[in-house]
Amino acid sequence: MQLLNFIKSQTNLPSKGIENTIELLNEDCTIPFISRYRKERTGNLDEVQIGSIVTYKAQFEELEKRKKAILKALEEQEVLTSELKQKIEAITDLRVLEDIYLPYKKKRKTKAETARKNGLEPLAKMIMSQRVNDLEYTASKYITNEVETEEAALEAARFIIAEWINERTDIRNNIRYQLEKFATINTKVVKAKKEDEKAQKFRDYFEWSESLNRCPSHRFLAILRAEKEGFIRVKIEIDNERALDKMEDRIICSNNACSQQLKLAIKDAYKRLLFPALSNEILNSSKEKADEGAIKVFAKNLQQLLLGAPLGEKNILAIDPGFRTGCKVVCLNAQGGLEYNETIYPHAPKNDSIGAMKKINSLVNAYKIEAIAIGNGTASRETEQLIRKMRFNKDVAVFVVSEAGASIYSASKIARDEFPNYDVTVRGSVSIGRRLADPLAELVKIDAKSIGVGQYQHDVDQAKLKNSLDTVVESCVNSVGVNINTASVSLLSYVSGIGPKLAENIVKYRDENGAFTSRNEIKKVPRLGNKAYEQGAGFLRIKNAKNPLDDSAVHPESYSVISKMAKDEKCSVSDLIGNKAVLQKIALEKYTSATVGLPTLKDIISELEKPGLDPRESAKVFTFNQNIRTITDLHEGQLLPGIVNNITNFGCFVDIGIKESGLVHVSNLADKFVSDVSEIVSLHQQVIVRVLEVDVARKRIQLSMKNIK
Template identity: 55%
Template structure:
């Protein structure tokens, strides 16, 4: 059993054998729907959610393994690799701990501490840390020379070295990280110059907001970060710095005296200038990642419900893409979704050709034996629904309001141009609305899932992760429902396991 199997089995509480067999199937190129549906005897009956979780953890661990190779190579080239350090890196499978181990060796830009080391002040820093010297100023005089003009400058350089050591020490980082984990508070304030602007109004709830970070919901955090990105809010994450600093000082400062005072000043500087901002950035990233994951899960479920909405089936449909000034585009579709006829009506302002529109729609319903009417839910949808409700038909016709999110994107796509090369975008959009009523899944797979309108903050989350999650949702939905090979589109077939 390899280390990946053991870690994934522990994290997901799935027996080792089931994880190992699933990883083998994934390595063979099998898709998640295929594994969950047709290889249950090898996975022990794992469902698609469990198989997807194993796949995600496998990818995460592979990425960490590549990162470890880079770290080992870098430290080895520096000549700093030891057997103990190599063992610690090999055994570490926590990304945060791994980066803490690497931090002292990571190539970095020139810092105050690196300049002090170049000036030969590291021995002075070590002397101060031992805290036995009764006259540090006199000891510092031995390091005066070159760019170091006096003892005061030498001591300041030594303090810079100590400050950086404190900020890079694993125990120090663990102390501050624990303080953030237990008591971090996220706060947002309005930028004074933007507070009274029109674009700032939607963020008014966050002009003076604070709450524990662990209780901050994903939608609030994403809203604050969007406001920060737009320059309207200032967002920060803070802790009880005094208590945290006192804990660090207890570790580094021993007794009272001139050396102890210098070390305490260095610890204070390292904490405020380097360590606290570093961990704050880390928690800002982690909280954003958590918010992204929660939001993406909501988007994923919204998309799944859209895709798996009950289809009307093979019925003749009249679809209306509503509008005011440019009118309502009307199309008639047969049972297979093929375009039979299209026209435009103008029942709303400014034209108000209501009677002509009434006569036209009633005629089309009779001529093409229409069984259902699909109305897009965009501009003028309510007015169009009221208009259709006033019409009189010779047979029973059901009316439905259909989401038109992404229809305009589809209408201008290459897929739509290939299907309807001789029609303009308005006709293609109306056709998409009608087909969504007949078979939501078959029609929506033609549109990039991000353009279907699955959530309020979908453009604020990690786009790579969002795309992967939504594509996976489409794939699972298609394979859950199945397709008719005789009528399925090329786009639909690409999601079928073994065909795409």
């Protein structure tokens, strides 16, 4: 099967769109660039559709690579026939391919191999034929020094038969079917670990059984984690008698001594070879599906987090709260630069709240602070209450900001390179302040797994997780666009076509030559060639450039089209920008060409109406219930304001202003059935919740969003 047909069979996308997308990918074009600037060639495919083409292209290439390896192995064994070659070349499923190859696969020393060396294969063939009348007499002919009795000869023959049965594709597929449809996953607690404190979070699975194909991804991953940590044992089970009966129906066609030997061989093949291998296969397959589900949730959450509302370019005072070690305070300018840092001690044991308030007040005045960002960790509520008691000479908005991953950033090489003369506490405070100004620009510096918006992210396939999260970050960065004159190396590295090395070169050029004044100047960056410029230019913004289009999502390759539009309208390009009345009247068909079609022209008009518009909402102030400070302040029936801080397949977690987040189970999300949690809530959404249940001992809070007006 050809690549095009394979992808089409998996996606149902139009052939021309797939074909052209593959060409563009082979030309080293990125997904954001293709989806934004090559709509004519792809037939207007979006990022998700192009991403699926990338995925299936990789699957096909992996399959073809494995086929070549198998064909080569079969040639070396001199067993490759033209019929077998055609059969292998037509396969589109890796599992089917491995089943076909199984009989030819070089095996380690097995019982069957030993039996063959002892000359028992002819006896095995006779038993399989089921035509031998006096089996004991026939078996006695195979007695040797190595095979001392008739029973030993029959047992050795059965080992060979068991291997043949194991290699039969129809048998394997039938057991697979039974595992996929009827398997149960069963758990038992390890008695010695039952009272272990760490085991208690898994106590729901101390004695658990359910249909494997109905086990949701989060529960399956939780069970596997509990097993990995040694608290439970996991077994996959099906009806063994039913499976054996199905196998006998396919193999036995007589009622003699041979059939009795075959029954024993079938049982051996099932218990020793087939079930262990195929139950592991279904377990691995279920793990892959669970991983896929968890990764999708994480990716969706990460996208919402990265596209969270920015406050924008403001002078910010950021506080990383603490008790004994004090609150680390930094003042940042509108570009996120560090202007000042100090530690204040408003809480126990020093309790210098008066001194702290005076210092905050003086800093707000001295650095013209417009907003205050407070980390949501230890002493957050106490610090927030202190700040909200203060009266400033002007309006100063107060925000509580998630600290998730801030400590990872503060100890990272990125942070050390940015602030070599400051310790981790100052860097952490800077990160909190910058997150308020622009979540995307700051969070790209942190390993996405450390941001805390996934489920079981450390248990899933790490390569697949990284690939998925990198794709999300790349998509978010390019959908927003990047100011090339203020962006960090981390942010620039996610721009289409740029990457880490060119990002470093851009920043180095900027440091040595000053701010970029035009997109054309980007070509002067060392090692940034035409391809990288083509891929990245449309996503890089230059504020106050001579050409106003340099601060827009219009690609430089389309500048001439806009100049022609302006000329036809008898105005300048600057006059055209933002002039909705004129733009809406332009007859776009007039400007189409072999490379520029209506999809691109419509994008251009849309961009010219609001050039460089940030697609994200603006940050909004939020206040928790000031009477709720710890879990013991909660009681059933309370209505509380909260912020969604994590979304899973089974519900969402809501920050209600205390250390422990509460869970709104999927069944308590809405007054209707909910199949997808993300359809009801989004990350950082401000919600009102009702307290359903509080388990102080286990530090668990059950919340509801049902019947709340």
